[in-house]
Amino acid sequence: MATANKQQLAVxxxxxxxxxxxRADHPETELCLAGSDVKDIDLAGANLRGANLLGTNLLRVNLQGANLEAADLRRCNFREANLTGANLRNAQLYRANMNRAILTDADLQGxxxxxxxxxxxxxxxxxxxxTDLGLATLVSSDMDGVKLSGARVYGISVWDMKGEPxxxxxxxxxxxERSDITTDNLKMAQFVYLLLNNEEIRNVLDTVGRKSVLILGRFSPERKKVLxxxxxxxxxxxxxxxxxDFEGADTKDFTETVKILAGMCKFVIVDITSPKSSPLELQATVPDYKIPxxxxxxxxxxxxxxxxNLQEYPWMLDLLEYENAEQLVDVIEKAVIQPAMIKSDQINLQKAGIIRKRHAKDYY
Structure with a gap:
């Protein structure tokens, strides 16, 4: 690796x-500051365009409004640096550490x-x-108003992202090296990447859709055996x-939680025994999901x-009464699973736009 020019570093x-x-007096001089340590200094507005800063320690440096266009910033330490309004167009930032840095209004296009x-x-x-954000880590970063169009986000990590691009x-x-696949949502991009590159996750999602059953109810200690x-x-x-379990649910998060779980399942079993069962919660859920x-x-x-009122929705089956948990288990295949699977098939036909038909000869 090239070493820093001592005269340039001193300046x-x-x-x-x-x-x-x-810099104005030496416009054609090649700038080499690689591997230097310039932490905690004020370089606001500095013209470092095209400079070689490979591996330089810029910890907590003030680079507000600085020009770093096309600079070699690979493996630089920008931790907690202030790059507000800085120009980093076409800069090389491979493995750069920009954790906790301020990049508000900065320009990193390309x-x-x-x-x-x-x-x-x-x-x-x-x-x-x-930009190329491949395999970059942006966990818990504030990305409100960020402009991302055309960026490569292969393998990006944006968990707990704050704000909205x-x-x-x-x-x-x-x-x-692969043909481009594009999407218009950063969080969706992360999810699609996981699907494309992890067969196990695809298998899990397939299993969830075909075999998962959501059980809803209020299961107090005396009713736990039903669950x-x-x-x-x-x-x-x-x-x-x-x-x-409705019993321990936070009302604020209930509807969203049930919708997420219901959307993943083949069908839902809901025990409405006891006057404590929550009509408002079910009314907020049942109309939105065409699943049995x-x-x-x-x-x-x-x-x-x-x-x-909920029975007006065709995916709500007839109410099944039972004496005790043992009786419910005895009839679960015929009275619960089979009707749910039949209803699921009917819903899928409707979604596919397949027309149900009869023929007069069937009635002779």
């Missing part, structure tokens, strides 16, 4: 004004941030159009039961008053 450490004056570390950073209104069009989710019996019976029949709901209730109990 740089005197600050941005001294550096810019020297820059190479492959495998860069940009976690807990501030990228508000930052221009990242056409302003421009997410044509994000490339494949590596250089256990249902889960045990479903497991024996090669289903994957998931349970959501199988309502069950212990005999001698009455459903909540608005339940009849």
């Amino acid at each position: 740089l450490k005197r600050g941005a004004d001294a550096w810019n004056n020297w 820059a190479n941030l492959y495998r860069a570390y940009v976690s807990r950073a501030t990228l508000r209104n930052t221009n990242l159009r056409g 302003a421009d997410q069009a044509d994000l490339v989710i494949t590596p250089d 256990d019996a249902l889960r045990g019976a479903l497991r024996k029949m090669d289903f994957v039961p998931m349970m959501f 709901f199988v309502p069950v209730i212990q005999e001698d109990e009455e459903p909540f008053s608005m339940f009849a």
Whole structure:
């Protein structure tokens, strides 16, 4: 690796004004500051265009409004640096550490941030159009208003991203050597990448869609055996039961949680026994998902008053009464699973636009 030019480094450490004056007097001089340590200095407005700063320590440096266009910034340490409004167009930032850096209003269009570390950073209104963010880490970063169109985001990590990007069009989710696949949402890009590159995840999602059954209800200690019996019976029949207990649910998050779980399942079993069952919660869920709901209730109990309205939806099956958990398990295949699977097939036909037909000869 090239070593820093001692004369240039000495000038740089005197600050941005001294550096810019020297640069104006030496416009054709090749700039080499590689491997140097210039942490904690003020370089706001410095003209470092095209400079070789490979591996330089720029910890907490003020580079506000600086010109780093086309600079070699590979493996640089920009941790906690202030790059507000800086020009980093077409800069090389391979494996650069920009964790906790401030990049508000910075321009990185066309820059190479492959495998860069940009976690807990501030990228508000930052221009990242056409950048290579392949395998970059942007965990918990503020990306509100960031412009991303045309960026390569193959393998990017954006967990706990804050804010909403302003421009997410044509994000490339494949590596250089493959044909481009694009999407228009950064979080979706991360998910699609996982699907494309992990057969196990694809298999899990396929299993979830075909075999998962959501069980809803309020399972107080005395009714816990109903839950256990249902889960045990479903497991024996090669289903994957998931349970959501109304009893411990946070009202704020309930509807969203149930919608997510229901959308993943083949059908839903909902026990509405006990007056504590939540009509409002079910009314907020059932209308939105065309999947079979199988309502069950212990005999001698009455459903909540608005339940009849939910039965207007064709994917809500007839209410099944049962004496006890043992009886419910005995009939689960014929009274629960088979009707749910038939209803699921009917719903799929409707979604596919297949017309149901009869013929007069069937009635002779």
